[in-house]
Amino acid sequence: MTTKYTRGSFQLMKSMNRSIILNMIREEGPISRAEIAKQTRLTPPTVSNIVKELINTQFVIETTQGMSKGGRKPTLLEINADQFYTLGIDVGTFHMKFVVTNLFGDLKDVTSLPIGNYPGNEDILSIMKQGIQELLYSGKNDPGKFLGIGVGMHGIVDPEEGVSLFAPSFQLRNIPIKEELEKDFNMIVKVENDARTMTLGEYWFGNGNDADNMVGVNVGNGIGAGMMIKGRLFHGENNIAGEIGHVTIDLSGPKCTCGNYGCLQTLAAGPAIADRARKELKTGKPSIIHELVDGDFEKVDGQVVYQAACEGDEFSIDLLNQTGRYLGIGLTNLIHTINPKRIIVGGGVSNAGDFLMKGIEETIQSRGLTDKAKETSIVLSKLGEHASAIGACVLVLEEFFVR
Ligand SMILES: [Zn+2]
Numbered sequence: 507m508t509t510k511y512t513r514g515s516f517q518l519m520k521s522m523n524r525s526i527i528l529n530m531i532r533e534e535g536p537i538s539r540a541e542i543a544k545q546t547r548l549t550p551p552t553v554s555n556i557v558k559e560l561i562n563t564q565f566v567i568e569t570t571q572g573m574s575k576g577g578r579k580p581t582l583l584e585i586n587a588d589q590f591y592t593l594g595i596d597v598g599t600f601h602m603k604f605v606v607t608n609l610f611g612d613l614k615d616v617t618s619l620p621i622g623n624y625p626g627n628e629d630i631l632s633i634m635k636q637g638i639q640e641l642l643y644s645g646k647n648d649p650g651k652f653l654g655i656g657v658g659m660h661g662i663v664d665p666e667e668g669v670s671l672f673a674p675s676f677q678l679r680n681i682p683i684k685e686e687l688e689k690d691f692n693m694i695v696k697v698e699n700d701a702r703t704m705t706l707g708e709y710w711f712g713n714g715n716d717a718d719n720m721v722g723v724n725v726g727n728g729i730g731a732g733m734m735i736k737g738r739l740f741h742g743e744n745n746i747a748g749e750i751g752h753v754t755i756d757l758s759g760p761k762c763t764c765g766n767y768g769c770l771q772t773l774a775a776g777p778a779i780a781d782r783a784r785k786e787l788k789t790g791k792p793s794i795i796h797e798l799v800d801g802d803f804e805k806v807d808g809q810v811v812y813q814a815a816c817e818g819d820e821f822s823i824d825l826l827n828q829t830g831r832y833l834g835i836g837l838t839n840l841i842h843t844i845n846p847k848r849i850i851v852g853g854g855v856s857n858a859g860d861f862l863m864k865g866i867e868e869t870i871q872s873r874g875l876t877d878k879a880k881e882t883s884i885v886l887s888k889l890g891e892h893a894s895a896i897g898a899c900v901l902v903l904e905e906f907f908v909r
Pocket of ligand 1: 751752753762763764765766769
């Protein structure tokens with residue numbers, strides 16, 4: 507298998523052995539050539555040849571920090587973490603977030619651009635290009651260091667073609683992201699659903715590192731799940747797998763943007779929290795939210811409810827607990843469907859983590875089928891607001907490292 511990409515002096519011959527060695531150095535470095543040969547069961551000459559190539563391409567450097575029992579210190583290998591960067595994009599409903607990370611997923615640069623109302627396909631692509639240009643050519647980062655661009659896009663994505671098939675927040679279809687960005691920037695471009703990139707980011711650099719079977723749930727303006735099964739993202743037959751925002755929770759619930767009633771995201775996503783708060787506040791329920799928004803209910807959003815809860819507002823705390831119970835039903839369905847080791851909750855709404863967690867845990871405790879089901883670990887995202895964008899960077903890293 508070879509890739510067609512050539513960047514400067516850096517030509518990539520994709521080889522499985524090379525990726526495995528590279529990943530071993532990433533996860534276990536500093537590590538000696540002998541130890542790599544032992545663990546991979548490759549012959550020492552094979553390891554030596556591949557390591558030589560990795561050093562030539564500057565992915566790996568030698569270090570002599572190793573301990574030795576007498577004799578000279580062994581030469582160890584480690585990842586040249588800051589030699590290469592990747593650029594990740596998280597396309598939300600109102601903003602596009604851009605991050606630059608090194609080979610260890612450490613943030614090196616971030617920026618964000620607003621997405622106006624009712625954007626067209628062209629607008630989405632042009633905002634993407636603007637953000638990429640800003641990070642590549644602002645003078646702060648050396649454009650020659652970049653291995654590629656990853657994009658986490660909400661909605662249904664075809665990762666093979668790199669096309670956003672349907673972005674419900676914009677009501678847009680068939681945005682040729684990969685084709686357009688490759689044309690303009692001449693580097694690897696990978697596109698994936700944002701909940702899946704979040705899950706991938708947590709699997710590589712966050713709270714999912716030890717869990718080959720896990721789910722990342724992205725709770726923001728909508729709700730989506732990335733399902734990792736045996737260390738691989740699961741897409742289903744037509745890339746719809748994980749659309750748990752549209753799992754029906756209440757047959758007579760509110761109408762969803764998808765046309766159905768009582769979908770999980772009509773009860774637990776950011777706009778749902780705001781809608782429920784508004785409706786109840788209008789009936790005159792006491793809450794400090796009335797003061798926080800100066801009586802203007804239009805200003806009520808998830809953030810305000812969270813702020814009020816932090817200030818001890820009973821109304822807001824109850825509302826977030828209730829939201830947690832709805833989420834808990836969605837997560838219980840996930841547990842019973844794919845039985846993950848862990849579920850990681852991320853996205854904007856997860857900022858209200860502590861208030862949600864109580865409701866989530868209570869629900870799973872009361873509804874879980876077995877003790878093992880009830881024990882499923884539920885944690886908040888470690889990578890936080892940048893999880894989807896960092897995970898988008900991993901899409902590029904996956905081209906080089908095999909886990
Ligand atoms: Zn729906």
